[in-house]
Amino acid sequence: MGCAFHAPLVSLPGGKRDEELILPINASLSVTLHQDQLKTTTTASISRDFKEDRLWLNGEEADIGQPRLQSCLREMRRLARKRRGSSNNEDTVPLSLAYKVHISSVNNFPTAAGLASSAAGYACLVSALARLYGVEGELSEVARQGSGSACRSMLGGFVQWLMGEKPDGKDSIAQQVAPETHWPELRILILVVSAEKKSVASTAGMQTSVKTSSLLKHRAEAVVPERVAEMIRCIRERDFEGFGLLTMKDSNQFHATCLDTFPPIFYLSDVSKRIVGLAHRYNAHQGKTKVAYTFDAGPNAVLFALDDTVAEFVEVVKRSFPPESNGDQFLKGLPVQPAPLSEELLSAVVQDPAPGAIQYVLLSKPGPGPQLVEDPDLHLLGADGLPL
């Protein structure tokens, strides 16, 4: 099973209204990226020969006992049992449900890059188990219990995670706002900040926020509901200016609430701030919002632009963060044509270049939800149940 990362449009703090069920304090919106660029692939298999449940992440065996993972596994087995109409009688459970499971998961993207990989990972896990056990229907609620925003990776295109009201979380699920084909011109540019330039680590976990930040509470109650509605309108009407402005404002406000927690959390580094400044200067020079930034829980930037802007803006990025000639590819993902820059644009937008501050740039676009990997050569576990 293949699943993609997603980028936030209306952000959500890590803190929860229910930490156990992972119920959020506000609704949120994201766009699922294309699996050609940012994919987690997961294979799950069962066999009467397996002695215990086991897990491999990027080829290394990992602890399958972690509570989040066990929640998902338990929930998927419960749904499988229920589906077979045998939830009340352990004896009639088909043999396969008693079998142990082996799971292997691989990212085609360095996890060290700081892009939240757990969302794609848990979406993939739940999708692979669903396929294995023949479970169908609404599964974002299960993925949510693995890693909150994983529920948004269970769908393609533009996805809302509803806040929900029920204490059991049954209504805190993902909903598609528009499919990945809805806005064909939209491009997503990820600027991966060089490791050595990354921000100092945050001093505390995000759960603190919900308890300590009065701004976060105000944002969740008074700001986000309107923003989600407005963002959905912008997406439906393919209004890039509205979409871009709101994305930037919401990212800034999310990071503001991180700073208002105690102890404060800083995700943006000086390089992140340079990217913010660059985007604002570029838009000011163009006289309208042509690129928009958002930052998740780390210094890497996700930028949105329409396809007719990408070539020029990528050139601006290269001039502002001259690649270090270490032989690595600077531009990854979808191809980008070289574009000439006017002297006027250069002098107005490119200021004080920071060589090597950006490790690489990856161009992607909206993509679909979990996809079955048909090619058996791409499966990650061999007939013996061990990673290939």
Added chain:
Amino acid sequence: MGCAFHAPLVSLPGGKRDEELILPINASLSVTLHQDQLKTTTTASISRDFKEDRLWLNGEEADIGQPRLQSCLREMRRLARKRRGSSNNEDTVPLSLAYKVHISSVNNFPTAAGLASSAAGYACLVSALARLYGVEGELSEVARQGSGSACRSMLGGFVQWLMGEKPDGKDSIAQQVAPETHWPELRILILVVSAEKKSVASTAGMQTSVKTSSLLKHRAEAVVPERVAEMIRCIRERDFEGFGLLTMKDSNQFHATCLDTFPPIFYLSDVSKRIVGLAHRYNAHQGKTKVAYTFDAGPNAVLFALDDTVAEFVEVVKRSFPPESNGDQFLKGLPVQPAPLSEELLSAVVQDPAPGAIQYVLLSKPGPGPQLVEDPDLHLLGADGLPL
């Protein structure tokens, strides 16, 4: 006349509810620093021989025509005229009021250090003109019209700037909460961040905040009034833990609202964040709040501690930001005794040292309001009305 800088305790954005009169959107609190460490000295003189009003800043002639300065000059001349009971008849104004004025102002502190020098500067200007024209009484309202927070430098010790309600600003004045002698153990440590490590420039002025940040509005209305009352209680009771916690939280929230403006304003650099992390680790190791940070509109940190903590914490700062051996003095201001550090403290608190990131450290304490400079050798203008 000598006036001191001050450090924020409950912060205020640069944006105003009335830009012309400089009326703030919330009350604020600060502590005035001692003039022995951070002083602006201003001399004002009048003479029938002066051809025009003139101004020198740090020895260089500057534009006396700037509107803020003209407001103060006009207002002080008006008060002088009023005092002499001749406000209705220009002809009876004493000769000296028609004379032109020469003003010279000097900081004993590099203005490039990013500490707001305009507050001390305008407080000094107003005090010097008051002395010159024989004007007495409440003058913080005049200083406020030069540079908002200058009103707080018109008093010593712990000072509140009342928000006020009147449209003409007559009630938006400074009030002393406690004199500089109230808390003799309190020390103020300024960590000046090296110029080359400073943050990228902010992308917009602060006036934008008032219009674009919903968090700032919420803070001003729902958070600050309670905080000011709580901070006054902490000061009166000399409750360092309460004082320190609230100072840090308020600084963080102020910078959060800067980030929530659009385009966002970043004052904190990666070095600022390192200082924040250091303070939190130190307090965690001590099991209580022994140092507290606040940041104004720049990356330099102002730290508060009681005198029995200073020596050890300064050593922690030196280990965390090893001074570059460029011959400059690293410790300035009040003397600091060397202190041994336990291995336990070192390993818990000093992480990943950043050599040269801090240019120097200045130790100060609360100080008085504007002071007349008695020594004629320290006056800045000669008998000819030109800088000495």
